[in-house]
Amino acid sequence: MKTRLREIREAKGISQRELARRLNTSNASISRLENEEASALIKLDRAARELGVTLYDLISDRPTIAADMERLFLALPVEQQRAVLDLARSLAAQQR
Structure with missing residues (x-):
């Protein structure tokens, strides 16, 4: 093709x-x-x-979105990581 x-x-x-x-x-x-x-x-x-x-x-030679997200997420303090996870779960639930 x-x-x-x-x-x-x-x-x-x-x-x-x-x-x-x-x-x-x-x-x-x-x-x-x-x-x-x-x-x-x-x-x-x-x-x-x-x-x-x-x-x-x-x-491409740029990091993937997932790699970017992981790097940024891991740089956050634990309490902010929990808040981000809560927000992500909430957004995912709205998509169902």
């Missing part, structure tokens, strides 16, 4: 050259992205979902 990059780029009226310029890359790179199979990307997306993160989380 191929990506929809070409289809979407053309629908937006953007040339390969212009997209390459915007991304600071070559036309050849854009062409490869448009013509390569998306199977590796699909597998990464499935892995991300299985792990409860986004595809961006897997390929």
Whole structure:
């Protein structure tokens, strides 16, 4: 299965050259992205979902939201951790 990059780029009226310029890359790179199979990307997306993160989380160098939350939570005093847990439980209960 191929990506929809070409289809979407053309629908937006953007040339390969212009997209390459915007991304600071070559036309050849854009062409490869448009013509390569998306199977590796699909597998990464499935892995991300299985792990409860986004595809961006897997390929970026920034910490995941969960890691950010954990780091911030653990930096809090115990009484504030309890308050945060109470709030989270309350919000989760409202979503049910």
